Amino acid sequence: MVGLLGGTFDPIHTGHIRVARAALAAGLSRVVLVPARQAPHKSGLSTTDPFHRFALAALAAVGETSVGVSSYEVLREEPSYTINTVRYFRDRGAQVALIMGTDSLVEVETWRDCRELLDTAAILAYPRRPFLGDTVAPKLPDWIRGRLAADGAGRPGTVQILAGPPDDVSSTLIRDRIRRSEPLDGLLTPAVEEYVRKNGLYAGGGPV
Ligand code: ATP
Secondary structure (H helix, E strand, O other): OEEEEEEOOOOOOHHHHHHHHHHHHOOOOEEEEEEOOOOHHHOOOOOOOHHHHHHHHHHHHOOOOOEEEOOOOOOOOOOOOHHHHHHHHHHOOOOEEEEEEHHHHOOHHHOOOHHHHHHHOEEEEEOEOOEOHHHOHHHOOHHHHOOEOOOOOOOOOOEEEOOOOOOOOOHHHHHHHHHOOOOOOOOOOHHHHHHHHHOOOOOOOOOO
C-alpha cells in the first residue's frame, strides 16, 4: 500500500519526514510526497514556486528508504484537490493511504468529495498540537469518528492515529526564522537547507 503525504512543503522540514517514517513503521510499503501546486485551503496565500518546492521535497527524500516524490499536482494548473490525486493513483492500481497531521484530520470533512476520499483510502494521522491523544476524537464528526481504528493501516475506510511524539516544527516557523536570519537548528535536512540558501528562498530578497 502506498501512502500519499501531500502538502505545500514550503519548505519541507524534519516534521514531514518524521510523519513519513511513522507511516512506514505502521506497515506501508512506500510513501510518496506530493507537493501541491496550490493547496485549496491556502488559495489566498502566496507560496513559493512549485518547482522549487518539488525540488526541496526530492532532496528531503534522498536517503529516506521507501520515500518517493510525485510531480502529479505541481504539473497541473487546477487547485490541488486530494481526491483527484487519490483517483489518479487508484486508477493505476495502487491501494492508497492518505497521511496527514491530526490538524489536517480535524478539517478533512471540508475537503472535496470527502466521503469518497475516506471510502477509498485509509487515513493515517500523526499527532500534531493542539490535537493530541483524547482531544482528537471529539473534534471529528460522528461518521469519521466511527472509522477510528487502533491498527487500520492497510484497510480502506479506516482512520488510524499514528504513534510518535509530537513535533512542533512547521514551515511557517522555518520561513520566519530564515527571514530573521535565526538558526534553523537542524529543522531542515542539510541538502534542503543548502538549496534554500543558494536560491535565496524565504529571505525576503524579492522574487525567486
Ligand atoms: P505551514 O506552516 O506553511 O502551514 P506545515 O508545516 O503545516 O506548513 P504543510 O506542508 O502544510 O506543512 O503540511 C503537510 C502535511 O504535513 C499536513 O497534513 C500537516 O498536518 C502535516 N505536518 C506538517 N508538519 C507536521 C508536524 N510537525 N507534525 C505532524 N504533522 C505535520
